[in-house]
Amino acid sequence: MYLRQLDLRDFRSWPELHLDLEPGVTVFSGRNGFGKTNIVEAIGYCAHLSSHRVPTDQPLIRHGAEDSRVSATTVNDGRELTTHLLIKARGANQAQINRTKLKSTREILGVLRTVLFAPEDLALVKGDPSERRKFLDDLIAIRTPRIAGAKADFDKVLRQRNALLKSSGLTLRRGYDDPEGATALTTLDVWDAQLARTGALVIAARLSLIDELAPLIHDSYAAIAPESRPAAVVYVSTVDQAVEELTGASTRDPAVIEAAMLSELGRRRKNEIERGVTLVGPHRDDLQLILGDQPAKGFASHGESWSFALSLHLAEFQLLALEGSDPVLILDDVFAELDAKRRQRLVHVAEQAEQVLITAAVGDDLPGNLDDAVAARYVVTMNETEEGRMSTIEKVGETT
Incomplete structure (x- = not known):
């Protein structure tokens, strides 16, 4: 799989950009803040419908513009598809594949597959559980787009349920004997059922x-840091105890997880009403990263943390590659963060990919053993105009 063409309009610092890309390695160099990462961010957005840098879409739209547009032409086993995304400041985003308008932007998931390494990856190890949940959910969305729909439905139900808990706490405490309390609790029952149904699908998909x-994470970590302790990952869920009580063992069956989640919601209802927030569900789960017999967070060294973050993405790349075409590999300013050993491991993966997109502040950040694979080099600069700062790009040997 490779990206043949990218067009941007009003995306961050790019009022306009057109790129014709090739298989092999493409390097974007330029000073920090000039807009090179914005290019690969746009590509990643086409693959995941989210940014690796910000949690919302608003910062992606160039200052003063109403919307931004990202178009990407992907070639996969000779088949060419072009996705168009309109990212709007107000209202729902819109998407097309070739000339066909889609009912939901989620329908483009899977057309372009990417694996991205970035300095932000340390948050996978050192950051909040939300970072690790996002890692899992993004990968699930690429492989099984319908689960992305279930996750979106879960998030919507969760917001409604939390709003009810927060705004109607006093009414809910009155119980079923009070008419208003009974109405509010009946509404909560409805949200519980929907939350359990959609949440069970998300949890089951994450466990699978x-x-x-x-095993891929374990082997990747051992290859990156053979002198370190063995790496392992364990999914820790708010419904683990309830599942154990129902089945006596773990399960990937959504129906069993749904029953367990309903049971746990019932058990913790009083606490949730008192606190005004939902305490049960995949939004409270975590992917625990373990080195030896200790959690990596808080116990791993800086080098071990980087190795674990790399091993997560190496495993992601291998898993996607096993399913067919290699994903597009994006290395966003990471070589400067890595020592020689980790650079070598990353280069080994890059050599396997059909297309690699690299950003680097200076050319020296690129390992010498990748030079022969470089198909194109671009220099990104920044111009000050009356309309603000605007990125420009020049291909080595010609002006773009």
């Missing part, structure tokens, strides 16, 4: 994914 990822 980890079954496949865990």
